[in-house]
Amino acid sequence: MVNGERKIARPLRWAMVGGGRLSQVGYKHRSGALRDNTAFQLVAGAFDIDAERGRDFGVNIGVEAGRCYDNYQQLFMHEAQRADGIEVVTVATPNGTHYEITKAALEAGLHVICEKPLFFSSQEAKEIKALAAEKGRIVGVTYGYSGHQMLLQMRQMIASGDIGEVRMVEMQYTHGFSASDNADKFEAQKWRVDPQIAGPSFVLGDLSTHTFYISQLVLPELKLRSLLCDRQSFIPSRAPLEDNAMVLMHYHGGAVGRMWTSSINAGCMNAQQIRVIGSKASLQWADYQPNELKYEVQNQPAQLLHHGMPYLSETALTDDRLGALHTEGLTDAWSNIYLRFALAIDAKNRGDEAGLATLIYPDINAGLEGVRWVENCVRSADGGAVWVNYE
Incomplete structure (x- = not known):
């Protein structure tokens, strides 16, 4: 602790x-x-x-x-x-x-x-x-x-075979705060939709790189083979940068994945989550309920694992700050990372x-992989939402 x-x-x-x-x-x-x-x-x-x-x-x-x-x-x-x-x-x-x-x-x-x-x-x-x-x-x-301790619990359970062979990875990071073009008038948003400052993407780089890294954290052995990205600029002035994107992924070994990222999910305050589906069970974590990890074994009642409890792995408990009685949040996660x-x-x-x-x-490798993922998504989307080999 x-x-x-x-x-x-x-x-x-x-x-x-x-x-x-x-x-x-x-x-x-x-x-x-x-x-x-x-x-x-x-x-x-x-x-x-x-x-x-x-x-x-x-x-x-x-x-x-x-x-x-x-x-x-x-x-x-x-x-x-x-x-x-x-x-x-x-x-x-x-x-x-x-x-x-x-x-x-x-x-x-x-x-x-x-x-x-x-x-x-x-x-x-x-x-x-x-x-x-x-x-x-x-x-x-x-x-x-990625500093939330329940993600380390998720990593340990997958590595231990608690969900069996990994088959699917379902990811999402969306909100609705850019659902209108009024958002682009604020200084904090202006540069994010300017390709000269933001780079080749908006929500792919700004939002989904967080969730993509979480997938790397909990599944360090799972490597991408190919992907297909379809991205849109529903606010036309943001083009060529996207405010919505959907990505399909194929991994080496046969697993598949999907990512939805969007800043125009109107009415949504924040929805970032990852669900890993195995041959025996599934694990699901969401940043709006970061103290809990849902563990669902086929033909058994669903379980909610809670932070700070002694049944968690040593790696998860090492990052606990407040004990199971009290909720932890994003500042605690940032503290763990720092x-x-x-x-x-x-x-x-x-x-x-x-x-x-x-x-x-x-580390630098995680940063490199995030940039690489965005590059491949942009290459696929700009090619007409086609499958591309992961380069």
Whole structure:
């Protein structure tokens, strides 16, 4: 169980690029990183494209004014000159800036935690993977939902054969907050529907990469063979980017999958879920009921497994924070992810490659795979919603 005790020798000196006052995700990052104040300490940042607003914001969250920089270039340069300079940086900026900032951070000798989707292309991701290896640094990706402990329980039960042979993977991440074009007037949405900033997709990259990574987390041995993607721009001004998409998938070994992702599911507050169907039983998890895992064995009553209970696996219980009596939520999941990042960075710094290999967290390979999945979806959709071999 996580209780905030020190798991690394000292907190890592941490900075943010982006994540300021107008950010939708900045507070999630800070809540996750600082929940266990033994893991990270926020000491610097370039929080906003508007330097004065970013400095004012930084001071208001407790960062020294002199360490609130105008841009990431100044941040990396000046912090490198300090004996107590930053060791790790979070990139919480629009998609189109991820590659250049991550590359600059690695070249400055920093570990990086980056928003998803990681980059525009798998080629960029491969370049960064090679650079991170050369520099001996960690690149983590904030697939924050994957920090929910019941997903580790799901992973363990599938690996143990509790559902038999995997046959189907059913995934969904939808909401209705972009059902009208009024949503595109807000600053937080504008860039998401601009191909120059968002990249080759909208909801495929912004939403379903979360759920796709969850499928990788719980099914690490299941590999894609081919897919078919059909995507739509129901708000015409968003074209060529999609606000709705459906993806069919074939895996090596014969299993099949389906993903529905949409921001125009009118009336839906949020619906992200994954159901894995095996030859003997099924498991289902949803982020709107994250403390429960539904376990349905053919010809037996359905079971609801609950977080924090002693019948869960050791890996699931390790991430428990509040005990079974109290509900946990997204901030707890983000806290788990950031704690795993801290453990990975610490292991890397100490040269403990064996220990690093045992950690389960969204690393550069997870980020690369998310970009690769989006690329294949776009290739299929733009080819006329045709089956393509997974490349």
